[in-house]
Amino acid sequence: MTTLASPPRLIGSDVEVPCVDGVDRRYVNLDYAASTPVLAAVWEAVEAFVPWYSSVHRGTGAKSRISTEAYEQARTTIANFVGARTGTTVIVRNTTEAINVLAHALPPCTRVLSTPAEHHANMLPWRRHDLRVLPLPTSQDHLLATTLKALQERRTDILAVTGASNVTGEVWPLQELATLAHQHGAQLFVDAAQLAPHRAIDMDALGIDHLALSGHKLYAPFGAGALVSRSPLTGDPLIKGGGAVKLVTDDDVIWADGPERFEAGSPNVIGAVALAAACEALDMEQAEARELALAARLHAGLEAIDGITTYQMWPTHHDRVGVATFNLAGYDHHVLAQRLSDEFAIGVRHGCFCAHPLLTHLLGVSDAEARRLYAELQAGRDPELPGAVRASLGIGTTAQEVDTLLASLMALQTR
Template sequence: MTVTLVPSLPTLVTPSRPDPLGVLGVPGEINLDYAASAPCARAASDAVAELLPWYASVHRGAGALSRRCTLAYERARQTVGDFLGARPDDHVIFTRNTTDALNLLARALPAGTTVVTFAGEHHANLLPWPRGSVRLPVPDGPGGAVRSLDAALSELSRDARPGLPVLVAVTGASNVTGERWPIADLARVAHRHGARILVDAAQLAPHAPVDLAVLDVDYLALSGHKLYAPFGAGVLVGRADWLDAAPPYLAGGGATSHVGAATHEVRWATGPARHEAGTPNLLGAVALAAVCEALAGADRDALHAREQALVARLRTGIAALPHVVELRTFGPDTPRVGIVSFVVAGRDSAEVAAHLATAHRIGVRDGLFCAHPLARRLLTEAATRSGRRDLPSTALRASLGLGTTRSDVDALLAALATLS
């Protein structure tokens, strides 16, 4: 007897859309959930397919296959570092995703470090930090964020013991609203107070260039699966000293330079290898590097202009629907990436998302987006701003990317109009 475990899948195609990566898609399906996991780019798929016949160990063998894979892995590290503006003495450490990268840095903090975050962060940038960290209220705008951080760091410098390190951890772009944060200004404030700064670039990097040197930030983390690369790879890039002084994130093969007979006879490696124990995710690293290389060669200004036109069309369309209310943290004209969250008055968000999927073949996200404190606050503010008492307790999120078209946006707006 033959048992069918899953239905047959439609053939993936590269839509005839003006993107340099050749984002893959399924005919007839409208994917507006890029912020959760972006679709795979043809650039990543091709790079993996080319390497697969050679697939072998990394840093573990002397054969031709192993040497080729080791070279591909280290070239991927260089490519990703170049894409992100890594400085010569920065480490580029491959991780599973942004959450993994932030947890790695949290484990590497020197004793006594105070971490300063904002309450509007994704859980990945709220939960890993040590007790005693400072969580600032959500500001009313980019300027308010800068002033709030300046005041908090001034107070810390007065109250904390001299010499104890401080790390500011902030998102580059909100995963709830898409609003961009003033990273360069926050970095200047942090450094003026002797603090370091980490940027969660998971939502910013797919939409805009991110350069550590230009922004003058100390650490940066991102996920490949937000950046059109599958296979569960991310990176932590940044200053080497804390990372080299910390215990390895994982203890195991590849993270050591010497292991003796006694349990205490261990010399740990320095550099990225210190925190990359075990067999690394070769295909993930290569896929991520291929996407970075393709984006580096693209006209990012043209891509940005195209995305901004789509975002403006979506937001204008939502504003014209009296039963749909957009969520936002800052003012309506704040720069943003291709993410828009909203609620449909009188309708449960999970039911709306299911309806969009089944009746219109449109995929969006519903819930609180792993940013519960921020999303709940914005839902309350949306009710106050709109004067409506029938808003649901969770939201919907439409997120755009390189494969999104004007007709995709119009299809969502038309479907939401039918829910009035």
């Protein structure tokens, strides 16, 4: 039997928090999909860099030169991490900003094809274009068939999909989607916010043209994310200002050619250094191997508890990252999440996970109920929205932590 090396050290993994019974318990972090803790290697890289911190692209002093080199090196390291050997890497705040930057750079009325299963970050920015949304995919085959049909029916410029669902954890068939897109003259954009922290990605091999990720979901929460494109990026920058130009006249501007075009304002060099350090420290093959067993334990354990309903788009699809969304009979989602925290020191997320169309479908919210909620919100009231609880795993998760969640749910279920 092969044994896996221990996972890299995370800051704060031994912290205890007080529970309602007055006992301090070790915090059980099952909320990696929202934001991850800091890798010790990232913290060390930031500490080592801080004495050298200075402006980027704006000074001739030694520290400015060192900071600029570190920032430019970070682009290369991030691009290598996702297997983009050529192209442009724009350093942004997070996945949301990356997608907005790309959507803004594309010409007006770009023909975009996407799905209702996306996070709002991969949905709302595309609405400024000529967006067509596929039916909710009921299986991987259904996704591929409806995508093919849509590509045949209408010329498409960009197919924009998630790499892994932030609600159900299902991993999307990216290589097949890239092939379909390319055969029909379209490019593939992948929202990798939830894929990059769980799987090795090779953009060149998979045929992904553009990809977005967040440092705070990759063990480097210092305010940087990235938009990686395998081709030069041109077009209108979302954020306009200093650093993004070659020349400004009284009434005109010549934008820079490289990634700086999309990075107006002083760059976040510490965020970039941190994200690059995470990309260097993470061994994604090992992370995946470790997580597969834990995810299987979590999914099987949840199915075995009476009263638990789990949610999946593609019930027979087994390629999932360590994300599970569920409800427990007799508990509102927010009450369940609160009690897991108060009584068992377990951190999970609850709500709609910024994926309202998908959640509405998975929870079976009727049209009448959806209309009622819409009307209440339009009227300025604050109705209780339906939702669920999400447990998500990462490189620091242990089997014992998964078992603590399962045992806690069983304890709550019997009360």
